[in-house]
Amino acid sequence: MADESGTRGEAADPSGFFDRLDPDMCVVTVAASGERAGCLVGFASQCSIDPPRFAVWLSKANRTYRVARAAQFLAVHLLTRDQRELAELFGGETGDETDKFTRLDWREGHGGTAVLTDAAAWFVGTILHRTDGGDHVGFVLDPVQWGEGRSGPLLRLSDAIGIDAGHPVD
Numbered sequence: 087m088a089d090e091s092g093t094r095g096e097a098a099d100p101s102g103f104f105d106r107l108d109p110d111m112c113v114v115t116v117a118a119s120g121e122r123a124g125c126l127v128g129f130a131s132q133c134s135i136d137p138p139r140f141a142v143w144l145s146k147a148n149r150t151y152r153v154a155r156a157a158q159f160l161a162v163h164l165l166t167r168d169q170r171e172l173a174e175l176f177g178g179e180t181g182d183e184t185d186k187f188t189r190l191d192w193r194e195g196h197g198g199t200a201v202l203t204d205a206a207a208w209f210v211g212t213i214l215h216r217t218d219g220g221d222h223v224g225f226v227l228d229p230v231q232w233g234e235g236r237s238g239p240l241l242r243l244s245d246a247i248g249i250d251a252g253h254p255v256d
Contacts, residue, residue, distance in 0.1 A: 111241045112164055113176045114142050115192075115200040116150055118157035122187055122200050125150040126177030128243050129222060130162065138229055140211060143222040149181035151223060159197035159212055160225055163205035166238035167245050172204070177246060196231040207234045 109131075115124035129143035142162060144151040154160060165173055175186055187200060195201035196210040211227025218224075 108242050108244050110164060111173060111177075111243060111246050112142070112162050113172070113202060113205070114144065114150060114154075115161045115163070115202065116154045116157045116159075117198040117200060118153050118155075121153050122185075123148075123150040123153040123181045124176050124186055124200065125181075126173050126246065127162075128246070133226060139214070140209070140227045140229065141224050142227065143219060143224045145222050147221070154213075154225065155216075157197075157213060159199050159210050159230070160227055161195055161199040161201050161208060161210045162227070163202045163208040165241040166206045166236055167241050168238060169204070169206075169241060170245065172202075173241055173246050201233075204235060206236050206238065206240060208232060 109128055112127050112130050113124055114127050114130075115122065117123075125144065125148050127142050127144065131141055133139050133141040140162065142160065144154055172190065175189060179186055191203040192200045193203055195208075197212075199210050201208055201210065209227075209229040209232035211229045213225050214228050215226040216223055217226070
């Protein structure tokens with residue numbers, strides 16, 4: 087039963103719900119067809135307990151998505167709040183104009199992915215499914231390699247406010 091406060095097709099929008107969310111941010115990296123890419127992601131979540139699965143949503147506007155279309159694996163990295171500079175690199179720069187990986191420490195992970203050596207925690211996942219969600223595509227991942235690094239509170243969306251996207255959605 088619909089509430090009088092708003093339903094699809096009316097002037098009201100769901101921003102009263104979405105604006106309250108403050109998810110952990112992560113950096114997703116990918117390697118395929120001789121290319122590497124990575125971006126800051128705010129749409130990501132565990133999506134199954136048994137077996138463990140995780141979903142990340144990549145914007146169709148950015149290079150990471152274009153490289154990920156040909157990939158078998160993605161690497162997902164959690165950052166701590168004191169890593170805003172790293173978040174700015176992956177969120178505010180576009181791989182179409184700069185090689186982000188020359189500016190940081192990383193190592194090759196499973197399937198050739200780029201694993202950021204200074205992340206709070208990370209995993210590499212096999213891409214099981216791709217799902218079109220509108221301006222983003224969801225990648226459901228099966229973790230196959232993982233590790234932990236630095237400690238501290240995780241970077242959240244509210245900590246990343248003010249980072250101008252390298253590829254705006256509009």
